Amino acid sequence: MQAFDPDRYSRQTRFAPLGVDGQARLAAGRVVVVGCGALGSVVAMSLVRAGVGFVRLIDRDVPEPSNLPRQVLFDEADVAAGLPKAVAAARHLREINSAATIEPIVADLTAATAATLLGGVDTIVDGTDNFEARFLVNEWCCRQGLPWVHGGAIGAEGRVFTILPGRTACLRCLVPEPPRPGSLPTCDTAGIIGPAALVVGAVEAAEAIKLLAGAHDTVAGRMLVCDLWENVWRTIDLSALAAQGCATCREGDFPWLEGRRGGRPTALCGRDAVQVLPATPGIDLAALASRLAGVGSVTVNPWIVRARVEPDIELAVFTDGRAIVSGTRDEARARGIVAKYVGG
Numbered sequence: 001m002q003a004f005d006p007d008r009y010s011r012q013t014r015f016a017p018l019g020v021d022g023q024a025r026l027a028a029g030r031v032v033v034v035g036c037g038a039l040g041s042v043v044a045m046s047l048v049r050a051g052v053g054f055v056r057l058i059d060r061d062v063p064e065p066s067n068l069p070r071q072v073l074f075d076e077a078d079v080a081a082g083l084p085k086a087v088a089a090a091r092h093l094r095e096i097n098s099a100a101t102i103e104p105i106v107a108d109l110t111a112a113t114a115a116t117l118l119g120g121v122d123t124i125v126d127g128t129d130n131f132e133a134r135f136l137v138n139e140w141c142c143r144q145g146l147p148w149v150h151g152g153a154i155g156a157e158g159r160v161f162t163i164l165p166g167r168t169a170c171l172r173c174l175v176p177e178p179p180r181p182g183s184l185p186t187c188d189t190a191g192i193i194g195p196a197a198l199v200v201g202a203v204e205a206a207e208a209i210k211l212l213a214g215a216h217d218t219v220a221g222r223m224l225v226c227d228l229w230e231n232v233w234r235t236i237d238l239s240a241l242a243a244q245g246c247a248t249c250r251e252g253d254f255p256w257l258e259g260r261r262g263g264r265p266t267a268l269c270g271r272d273a274v275q276v277l278p279a280t281p282g283i284d285l286a287a288l289a290s291r292l293a294g295v296g297s298v299t300v301n302p303w304i305v306r307a308r309v310e311p312d313i314e315l316a317v318f319t320d321g322r323a324i325v326s327g328t329r330d331e332a333r334a335r336g337i338v339a340k341y342v343g344g
Contacts, residue, residue: 003027004023004024004026004027004051004099005099006020008051009023009051012050012051017213017215017218018209018213022213022214022215023051025212025213025214026050026051026052026053026209026212026213027051027052027053028053029052029053029054029122029123029212030053030054030056030120030121030122031047031052031054031055031056031121031122031123031124031125031208031212032055032056032058032117032118032121032123032124032125033047033055033056033057033058033124033125033127034058034109034117034118034124034125034126034127034128034133034137035058035059035126035127035128035129035133036057036058036059036061036071036073036085036086036089036127037059037061037067037071037085037127037128037129038067038070038071038127038153038187038192038194038197038201039126039127039151039152039153039197039200039201039204040057040059040089040125040127040128040201041071041072041073041074041089041127041201042072042197042198042200042201042202042204042205043125043127043201043204043205043208044057044073044089044093044127045072045073045092045093045096046201046202046205046206047125047205047208047209048093048096048097048100048102049096049097050205050209051097051099051100052100052208052209052212053099053100053101054100054101054103054121055093055100055101055102055103056103056104056105056117056121057085057086057089057090057093057102057103057104057105058086058105058107058109058117059084059085059086059089059104059105059106060084060106060107060108060109060332060333060335060336061084061085061333061336062082062083062084062085063078063079063083063085063088064079065079067079069194070192070193070194070197070198071085071197072198073088073089073092073093074088074089074092084104084106086104086105086106087104087106089104090102090103090104105117107332108331108332108335109128109133109136109137110136110262111136111256111257111258111259111262112259114136114140114257115140118137118140121146122146122211122212123146123147123148123149123208123211123212124137124140124141124146124148124149125148125149125151125204125205125207125208126148126149126150126151126152126204127151127201127204129186129187129339129340130339130343131175131178131179131279132178132256132261132262132279134150134171135171135172135178135256135261135262136256136257136262137171138150138163138170138171138172138248139172139248139254139255139256139257140257141163141165141170142165142170142248142249142254143252143254143257144165145165145166146165147162147163147164147165147211147216147219148162148163149161149162149163149204149207149208149211150162150163150171151200151201151203151204152200153192153196153197153199153200154185154186154187154190154191154192154196155185155190155191155192155193155196155229156192156193156195156196156227156228156229156230157196157225157226157227157228157229158196158197158199158200158203158224158225158226158228159200159223159224159225159226160200160203160204160207160223160224161174161222161223161224161238162207162211162219164216164219164221165249166249167216167221167242168219168221168238168242169221169238169239169241169242169245169246169249170246170248170249172246172247172248172249173238173241173242173244173245173246173249174223174238174241176246177280178279178280179280179343180278180280180281180282180283180284180321183283183284183287183343184343185291185343186291186339186340186341186342186343187340188295188340188341189291189292189294189295189341190291193228193229195228196228199226199228200226203224207219221237221238221239221242222235222236222237222238223235223236223238261279262279265277265331265332265334265335272326272327272328272329273324273325273326273327273328273329274324274325274328274329274330274331274333274334275322275323275324275325276322276323276324276325276334276335276338277321277322278320278321278322278323280321281320281321282319282320282321283317283318283319283320283321283342285300285302285303285304285305285317285319286300288305288317288342289305289307292305292307292309292315292341295307295309295341296308296309296310302319303318303319304316304317304318304319305317307341309337309341310327310337312327312328313325313326313327313328313337314326314327315337315338315341315342317342323338323342325337325338
């Protein structure tokens with residue numbers, strides 16, 4: 001078990017529910033944070049400051065100026081350097097706590113990479129922005145019997161739900177099917193305020209600390225939902241869903257983990273473009289066009305929406321949910337662009 005500096009963590013160990021034994025568990029704890037964006041950067045920073053001994057960071061993106069209001073691990077120098085988020089975050093985290101082991105991985109979480117990226121840890125925390133990654137994490141954790149923390153934030157709203165396979169509802173119990181691409185707003189179409197990400201990330205980190213410290217009984221199968229703009233906080237009892245279960249947590253069905261569900265990006269032959277297939281077929285083109293109108297120039301007809309979403313990137317989305325990202329042959333970047341502007 002990794003030792004810890006008792007003076008450094010004296011205020012935490014004086015908190016009776018954690019104590020010296022709990023702090024020792026944190027020092028020996030191993031966590032994966034999936035995504036280093038708004039939620040992931042708050043979670044990672046909080047866990048490393050709390051003395052968690054090992055934190056693996058998984059992210060496929062690079063920081064940009066629009067990240068800075070809410071992604072607290074990055075600064076203007078990181079944007080100028082163009083370093084991957086996982087690498088830049090790891091550098092800052094090592095400066096915060098040199099005793100922690102930080103493992104940055106610049107990769108896309110897929111069915112093929114899940115075992116490598118998610119293995120060998122005590123818990124996983126959701127800092128991602130798409131349902132495919134979340135379903136992969138959910139199925140991996142249900143199969144391994146591993147607790148994990150789901151969180152999400154948009155606008156001024158947020159939610160946090162800790163999942164203990166076999167004891168609580170899982171993500172599929174709560175969301176049997178991922179929403180159709182374009183059917184829900186994303187941070188790039190509806191916006192988000194920094195405090196929402198800070199609050200949700202902090203609650204996720206607290207849940208992870210409780211799991212690592214062995215305080216599983218404090219996780220009661222309830223989902224926290226908050227709206228900082230309206231100042232509304234509530235919890236939703238999910239015990240009925242837990243009692244019912246679903247095909248994943250009760251029957252061992254893992255379609256995302258086994259590659260039977262999920263998009264597979266493909267670089268198009270002879271073109272500087274990548275096709276990304278939808279997790280769920282079909283899309284409301286009119287609704288998508290309306291949301292993208294605030295992002296860049298948009299053209300729409302009954303079969304396709306085209307939008308200039310970034311200076312060098314055009315996004316084309318078809319009625320069946322397929323997307324073609326023109327201006328790159330990087331499959332991970334294409335997946336990130338579709339998740340960012342379309343969702344899913």
